[in-house]
Amino acid sequence: MVGLAPTQIGAAQNPQNVTAPMVLAATVPSYPDVALSAGITGVVEVTVTVRKGIVTKTETESSAHRGLVKAATQNIRTWKFATNANAVFKTTYTYEIDNEQVAAAENPRIELALPYSIKIIGKRVKPTCSDCGAVQPTVVP
Secondary structure, eight states, X not given: OEEOOHHHHTTOOOTTOOOOOOOOEEOOOOOOHHHHHHTOOEEEEEEEEEETTEXXXXXXXXXXXXXXXXXXXXXXXXXXXXXXXOEEEEEEEEEEEEEEEXXXXXXXXXXXXXXXXXXXXXXXXXXXXXXXXXXXXXXXX
8 A cells, every 4th residue: 555645646637527535545556467468458447436535336337357347446445535535436447568578577557647547557478488389499419
């Protein structure tokens, strides 16, 4: 769980023209490992209900892969607001995969415009020869 400074979230774009409370703390979102390795991308739209500063309900309006939906809703449930905060608003999680492959797993890039928009951009791990089943040449002395 990380505390968020107002400057990190103050620039959030509000496409709904709904005033949502400021997120005071949240766990950093992640790209589900299985979805990333399988190349699954998608957009998860969630209606969030906050009562007395706590997320009490999440309703998804998405046909995205269930692993992405689960990751988004689990992350939203870590959000903390001021104790007097009560609101209902929509938020969107976008899961993308960068075209660049990397040699070893690394943390995804995360773009936050809390509480309205979260973008998670992962990089897939480049397969090694043992992963892809390529035949290694035999060296004869």
